[in-house]
Amino acid sequence: MYDLIIKQAMIIDGTGKPGWTGDVGIKNDKFTAIEPSLEAADTSETVDGNGLVIAPGFIDIHTHSDDFWLEDALSEIKLQQGVTREVVGNCGVSLAPMDPQSRNDVGFQDALISLGKHKNSINGFSFKNYRTLLEKKGFSNNLMGLIGHGTLRMAVMGLSDNIPDQNQMEKMKILMDEAMEQGALGMSTGLIYAPGIFARTSELLELSRVVAKKGGFYASHMRNEAEEILASIDEVVTIGKQAKIPVQISHLKITGHRNWGLVDQVIEKLLNAKKNGVDLTCDVYPYFSSGTSLTALIPPWAMEGGMKHLIPRMHNAVQRKKIIHDIKYGIPGWEDMYHNAGWEKITISQFNAAEKNDIEGRTVAQIAREKKADPFELILDLIEQEGEGVKIISETMNEKNVGIFLKLPFAMVGSDSHFSKGKPHPRLYGTFPRVIRRFVRELKILTLEEAIYKMTGLPALRLKLKNAGLMKTGFQADAVLFDPETISDRATYQSPDKFSSGIARVIVNGKTVINNGVHTGAKPGRFDFPY
Ligand SMILES: [Zn+2]
Numbered sequence: 001m002y003d004l005i006i007k008q009a010m011i012i013d014g015t016g017k018p019g020w021t022g023d024v025g026i027k028n029d030k031f032t033a034i035e036p037s038l039e040a041a042d043t044s045e046t047v048d049g050n051g052l053v054i055a056p057g058f059i060d061i062h063t064h065s066d067d068f069w070l071e072d073a074l075s076e077i078k079l080q081q082g083v084t085r086e087v088v089g090n091c092g093v094s095l096a097p098m099d100p101q102s103r104n105d106v107g108f109q110d111a112l113i114s115l116g117k118h119k120n121s122i123n124g125f126s127f128k129n130y131r132t133l134l135e136k137k138g139f140s141n142n143l144m145g146l147i148g149h150g151t152l153r154m155a156v157m158g159l160s161d162n163i164p165d166q167n168q169m170e171k172m173k174i175l176m177d178e179a180m181e182q183g184a185l186g187m188s189t190g191l192i193y194a195p196g197i198f199a200r201t202s203e204l205l206e207l208s209r210v211v212a213k214k215g216g217f218y219a220s221h222m223r224n225e226a227e228e229i230l231a232s233i234d235e236v237v238t239i240g241k242q243a244k245i246p247v248q249i250s251h252l253k254i255t256g257h258r259n260w261g262l263v264d265q266v267i268e269k270l271l272n273a274k275k276n277g278v279d280l281t282c283d284v285y286p287y288f289s290s291g292t293s294l295t296a297l298i299p300p301w302a303m304e305g306g307m308k309h310l311i312p313r314m315h316n317a318v319q320r321k322k323i324i325h326d327i328k329y330g331i332p333g334w335e336d337m338y339h340n341a342g343w344e345k346i347t348i349s350q351f352n353a354a355e356k357n358d359i360e361g362r363t364v365a366q367i368a369r370e371k372k373a374d375p376f377e378l379i380l381d382l383i384e385q386e387g388e389g390v391k392i393i394s395e396t397m398n399e400k401n402v403g404i405f406l407k408l409p410f411a412m413v414g415s416d417s418h419f420s421k422g423k424p425h426p427r428l429y430g431t432f433p434r435v436i437r438r439f440v441r442e443l444k445i446l447t448l449e450e451a452i453y454k455m456t457g458l459p460a461l462r463l464k465l466k467n468a469g470l471m472k473t474g475f476q477a478d479a480v481l482f483d484p485e486t487i488s489d490r491a492t493y494q495s496p497d498k499f500s501s502g503i504a505r506v507i508v509n510g511k512t513v514i515n516n517g518v519h520t521g522a523k524p525g526r527f528d529f530p531y
Pocket residue numbers: 090091190221250251416
């Protein structure tokens with residue numbers, strides 16, 4: 001007796017092997033039979049899979065949904081793309097761990113704001129607290145989490161740009177070790193953001209050794225994705241080699257048109273590292289614009305101490321001039337986003353104040369022209385009003401390189417999505433169907449089997465999932481049933497909040513969560529511990 005049989009669908013199992021037509025039987029939370037035919041079997045429900053593909057549920061290994069999960073347990077935005085598992089805590093930012101003693105620090109206060117109405121239910125915040133809070137609420141999607149190095153560093157030394165002293169280093173290592181014991185996947189860094197930008201390689205190495213001992217991995221938003229990308233890859237590789245830790249380069253890309261030609265050297269470096277025994281993988285999102293906070297344009301020295309210190313610096317005429325000078329002309333080694341995009345290609349995607357409608361969805365250049373303002377002065381004014389809350393989308397990449405990176409055999413798909421108001425980057429709603437529409441159907445860069453492998457089997461390997469991520473009997477029944485000819489992203493930069501089309505059904509742990517475009521309300525998600 002089965003709970004559900006999907007009949008005569010093209011089974012693409014997530015290993016990269018060619019698809020074949022057959023029946024899939026599900027009982028409780030597992031695939032219990034995958035056969036050419038289950039003709040005579042008893043089942044509570046049958047679905048005709050003719051003309052459709054059934055694949056393992058997609059795994060989004062790179063997201064920023066940490067606080068969103070506390071607000072929207074149904075996670076429809078992700079499920080409507082076929083995503084049945086998310087990894088939070090990327091780019092150096094997670095909600096845990098926070099040290100209760102630093103409760104009054106800026107970073108802690110920011111994190112509390114993110115926790116919204118849940119903020120009073122915590123007192124100091126461990127990875128276990130985070131997990132428990134979610135598990136109490138229940139959720140529709142499977143979930144796993146990394147520890148953000150920035151969060152960890154803030155818990156111990158605030159937004160200081162110092163090198164940690166021995167005590168501080170010891171404290172960070174203890175917090176990291178605890179989080180790993182409580183089921184974290186490893187450590188992520190965001191080395192263009194404060195406070196990650198203040199960390200030396202040696203600090204990251206020491207923490208990575210703690211993670212490696214527990215079997216975890218190191219995921220890095222590298223120090224520089226532009227002219228210094230080669231040196232940044234060297235840093236990741238050094239950490240991989242010396243800490244003996246698997247490494248994941250987050251959202252691999254080359255920003256800035258002057259740097260696009262580095263692509264061959266980037267690939268050579270990655271292949272060399274692998275040849276030398278470093279367990280290196282990466283994730284890529286299928287767009288050629290990136291998205292972040294407007295504060296990422298501020299030079300690192302001005303971000304020391306966070307917003308609390310940045311505002312007085314912006315008010316000081318000499319320092320304000322220096323901030324603008326550094327944005328305009330750059331600082332050696334620092335990834336200057338203005339340089340790599342220019343005001344014509346940086347669009348404000350979220351601004352909350354009353355002028356919202358004059359600002360959201362427009363480029364900095366457009367807004368400056370309309371307001372007859374100097375664009376450099378303008379962005380400082382916007383930051384002064386809303387700090388990290390001002391989000392941007394910058395067109396800094398080319399699709400050719402995106403395709404080349406996506407095709408690398410060790411590259412997987414990750415959305416880098418962040419739930420935000422206004423006009424969020426369309427990757428939030430469209431990443432996974434977009435890979436199939438654009439890179440499989442239109443550009444023919446990937447076969448469908450390859451694309452599915454990059455969304456399922458490959459990330460499952462990185463996450464050390466032992467019984468999920470593939471269509472295999474005995475494995476967790478996470479699956480997506482879709483029409484390979486029509487599955488498409490519909491989210492655009494101007495209308496980002498559009499669900500994808502072409503997905504018939506999404507199943508999480510054996511339960512149907514999306515049926516013909518409608519969420520069933522089921523919350524079968526689990527928080528999984530890998531090691
Ligand atoms: Zn990032």
